[in-house]
Amino acid sequence: MPDTMTEQLSAYLSDAHSIEEQALAQLREAPDIAGDQSLAAAFSAHLRETENHEREIRSLLEHRNAGPSRFKDMVMKLGGKGFVLFARANPDTPGKLLSHALSYEALEEASYALLAAVAREAGEPAVADTAERIQAQEKAMRERLEGCFDAGVDASLAALGDVDLGDQVGKYLADAHAIEEQALKLLERAASRDDGRLAAAYATHLEETRGQAAALEARLDEVGRDPSTMKDALMKLGAVNWAAFFEAHPDTPGKLAAFAYAFEWLEIGGYEQLKRVAQRAGDMETKQLAERILVEERNAQAKLWSLLPEAARLSLAEVGAAR
Numbered sequence: 590m591p592d593t594m595t596e597q598l599s600a601y602l603s604d605a606h607s608i609e610e611q612a613l614a615q616l617r618e619a620p621d622i623a624g625d626q627s628l629a630a631a632f633s634a635h636l637r638e639t640e641n642h643e644r645e646i647r648s649l650l651e652h653r654n655a656g657p658s659r660f661k662d663m664v665m666k667l668g669g670k671g672f673v674l675f676a677r678a679n680p681d682t683p684g685k686l687l688s689h690a691l692s693y694e695a696l697e698e699a700s701y702a703l704l705a706a707v708a709r710e711a712g713e714p715a716v717a718d719t720a721e722r723i724q725a726q727e728k729a730m731r732e733r734l735e736g737c738f739d740a741g742v743d744a745s746l747a748a749l750g751d752v753d754l755g756d757q758v759g760k761y762l763a764d765a766h767a768i769e770e771q772a773l774k775l776l777e778r779a780a781s782r783d784d785g786r787l788a789a790a791y792a793t794h795l796e797e798t799r800g801q802a803a804a805l806e807a808r809l810d811e812v813g814r815d816p817s818t819m820k821d822a823l824m825k826l827g828a829v830n831w832a833a834f835f836e837a838h839p840d841t842p843g844k845l846a847a848f849a850y851a852f853e854w855l856e857i858g859g860y861e862q863l864k865r866v867a868q869r870a871g872d873m874e875t876k877q878l879a880e881r882i883l884v885e886e887r888n889a890q891a892k893l894w895s896l897l898p899e900a901a902r903l904s905l906a907e908v909g910a911a912r
Contacts, residue, residue, distance in 0.1 A: 594905070597711075597908055599653055601707050606647060609639060687858060688858030691855070692858065759814035764863075766809065767816070775849065779845055779849060782841070787846060850890055853887075853890035857883065860883045
């Protein structure tokens with residue numbers, strides 16, 4: 590077994606520990622800003638699971654005479670605290686928190702799937718078994734959050750007070766458009782990386798995303814609202830920064846696939862909430878648009894999930910650790 594395989598597995602464990610540190614930073618604050626008892630209870634229960642995950646990954650690293658990356662852990666902790674501040678600063682805090690948490694659980698789910706695949710390839714079944722068990726718990730939390738969309742929308746609208754629901758539909762549409770702008774930049778970079786099945790999946794969804802952005806722009810025009818130029822610019826910049834981050838890592842295919850999978854769930858969270866706000870406002874055209882796009886986003890996440898083993902194989906090949 591080449592040393593690079595052992596090193597790669599330790600690197601994946603270190604990444605997993607950093608992801609858990611960010612999760613802990615978020616989950617310790619989330620129950621207080623959830624705005625709904627069922628959502629707060631879900632976060633509190635998962636905090637205890639996440640504390641166990643951090644200990645288990647730390648133990649696996651120590652068993653390998655390795656340890657967490659202090660720098661990565663610090664950066665991820667700051668990122669987690671930064672998101673909490675962002676969520677608190679928005680009037681619809683519960684909805685923003687719910688979409689982000691859904692996406693973050695998906696990121697953890699995909700990251701542990703990659704870790705398990707690398708561990709199996711490295712001939713370390715104990716690490717693979719731990720990764721698969723934690724992955725199942727992350728998936729279960731994501732599924733619990735999917736059951737909270739109605740509560741999240743109710744809590745968000747309650748936090749806003751007496752507002753015009755039609756105006757809120759416009760704001761949710763503008764948020765969706767900004768997210769699609771980020772998706773376009775990420776997918777353009779991802780689709781250009783190689784000629785394999787992953788690139789083909791990114792290219793296919795890129796065309797869907799262009800259609801989604803155009804449809805959102807048309808609907809915004811119909812309700813008399815413009816896309817948010819500032820939000821769009823910030824989201825595009827974020828996409829460029831993320832793409833640069835991935836390109837700087839030798840195991841880009843795996844990290845990029847995990848992030849793309851998680852980003853699909855961010856979009857799913859946004860559209861599930863847009864659908865519900867539109868329904869409450871009696872805007873059936875926007876509701877139907879959200880439902881149509883949701884079908885495409887859910888199909889895209891399923892396709893990306895099916896290609897995670899391919900992403901793991903490509904990552905190992907790029908660092909010279911594939912058998």
